[in-house]
Every structure is written in C-alpha cells, then in structure tokens.
Amino acid sequence: MKAIIGGTGIDELYPNAKVYEIETKYGKANYIKEENLIIILRHGVNHAIPPHLINYLANVEALRLLKVDQCVGIYAVGSISNILLPGAVTIINDFIDFTKGNRLSTFSSLNNVFHIEMSDPFDLDLKVKLKKEASICNFPLGDGGVYICTDGPRLETPAEIRMFDHFGADFVGMTGCPEFTLMKEANIKYVGLAYSINWASGVNHKQITFLDTQARNKISQAIISFCIQAMSKI
Numbered sequence: 086m087k088a089i090i091g092g093t094g095i096d097e098l099y100p101n102a103k104v105y106e107i108e109t110k111y112g113k114a115n116y117i118k119e120e121n122l123i124i125i126l127r128h129g130v131n132h133a134i135p136p137h138l139i140n141y142l143a144n145v146e147a148l149r150l151l152k153v154d155q156c157v158g159i160y161a162v163g164s165i166s167n168i169l170l171p172g173a174v175t176i177i178n179d180f181i182d183f184t185k186g187n188r189l190s191t192f193s194s195l196n197n198v199f200h201i202e203m204s205d206p207f208d209l210d211l212k213v214k215l216k217k218e219a220s221i222c223n224f225p226l227g228d229g230g231v232y233i234c235t236d237g238p239r240l241e242t243p244a245e246i247r248m249f250d251h252f253g254a255d256f257v258g259m260t261g262c263p264e265f266t267l268m269k270e271a272n273i274k275y276v277g278l279a280y281s282i283n284w285a286s287g288v289n290h291k292q293i294t295f296l297d298t299q300a301r302n303k304i305s306q307a308i309i310s311f312c313i314q315a316m317s318k319i
C-alpha cells in the first residue's frame with residue numbers, strides 16, 4: 086500500500102471524503118482513502134492540531150498497521166536560501182532537527198533498543214521515481230535542500246534564521262521532525278517534499294509576508310494531485 090502525509094489543502098481538495106479514524110497503541114490517527122492511496126491528515130480533522138501537539142507516533146504507526154511501504158510527505162516551509170523560492174516545490178535531501186525534545190520522537194523504548202542509520206535520510210529509489218514522474222507530467226519539482234525543523238507554533242526571530250542559514254538549512258518548517266525519523270524507524274520508504282509559502286523571518290523583507298490563502302491552496306493542491314498521480318504509477 087502507498088500513502089501520502091499531508092497538511093494544508095487536503096480538506097479543500099476532498100471536502101466530502103469519508104474520514105477514517107484508526108486506533109493505534111500510540112493513539113488515534115485520521116486518514117482518507119483515494120485511488121488506492123492512504124492520505125494521512127497530519128493535523129487531524131479540520132486541521133485542528135497544531136505542529137507541537139501532533140501525535141507523530143500514531144500517524145506513522147497507523148501507516149504501519151495499514152501495511153504502507155512507500156510514502157510521500159508534504160511540508161509547508163519558509164525559505165531561507167534561494168534553493169527554494171516562495172511558491173516553489175522541492176524534494177528534501179536532508180534535515181536538521183532543531184526541536185527541543187518535547188516531542189516523542191522514536192519508537193525505541195525500554196527493552197526495544199535500536200539505532201537507525203541516517204546517512205540517507207530519505208529513500209533514494211523513491212526520489213528517483215518521483216523525479217521521473219515529475220518530468221513526465223511537467224510538474225516543476227526542485228531537487229534538493231536542507232529542512233530545519235522548529236517546534237513552533239511561533240515563527241522564528243531574524244537572529245534564529247541567520248543562525249539556521251549558517252547551519253546550512255535552506256528552509257524551515259514545524260512538522261518534519263520527528264516524522265522523517267519515525268518513517269525510517271518504521272522501515273517505510275519515504276520522501277519529503279517541501280513547498281515554500283514565505284521568506285523566513287528577516288530574509289529579504291523586514292516583515293514576513295505569506296502567500297495568500299488562494300495561492301497556498303493552489304500550490305498545496307497541485308502537489309497533492311501530483312503525489313496521487315505519481316504514487317499510483319510507482
């Protein structure tokens with residue numbers, strides 16, 4: 086089975102879709118089913134759950150229970166470098182976890198000790214397949230960039246963004262961690278796609294200006310449609 090984990094835009098794309106709830110040993114997760122694909126609603130029904138309160142373990146465990154072996158995650162971010170301009174989409178190549186340890190971030194526990202390797206944080210084979218599908222259907226998908234994850238829900242200060250820039254981060258978001266790690270721990274082939282909705286704090290402009298709602302929905306829905314099409318062929 087294949088899956089997508091998405092945030093903004095799914096409710097608008099499938100306003101009448103049946104939302105399923107699945108109980109896992111870590112808690113509940115919500116998803117819809119579309120064309121043989123599972124679509125996990127990362128923020129729950131009606132986008133009610135903020136980034137720092139998402140039950141990441143339940144969402145990934147749900148995929149495991151639903152026998153998902155390949156998955157694409159979609160992430161809204163703010164741009165730090167020119168690798169990803171606002172309005173554009175890219176494959177995420179690597180990430181920095183700058184969350185502060187308040188999120189449950191591993192399936193490892195007492196008597197279940199393991200250490201996963203992170204030299205290739207995302208699945209290389211799935212990346213190649215997505216790039217190929219993007220070129221076939223003329224979907225403008227960039228190739229690369231480093232994601233840095235903060236806890237949110239507040240946005241960053243200009244000094245934080247300057248620091249992240251020095252760290253080598255290209256864009257910043259609030260939901261990639263621990264999702265990226267849990268996917269790898271769950272042995273699900275995974276690729277993250279980032280789309281930018283603003284320049285990060287202090288970059289280029291003094292005030293953050295987000296793409297307007299219409300533009301945001303348009304881009305997130307274009308990505309979801311691309312992912313559905315690509316995953317059904319992969």
Ligand code: HPA
Binds near residue numbers: 162235240257258259
């Ligand atoms: N910072 C953190 N998360 C985000 C941003 C940002 O500027 N834009 C979209 N998600």
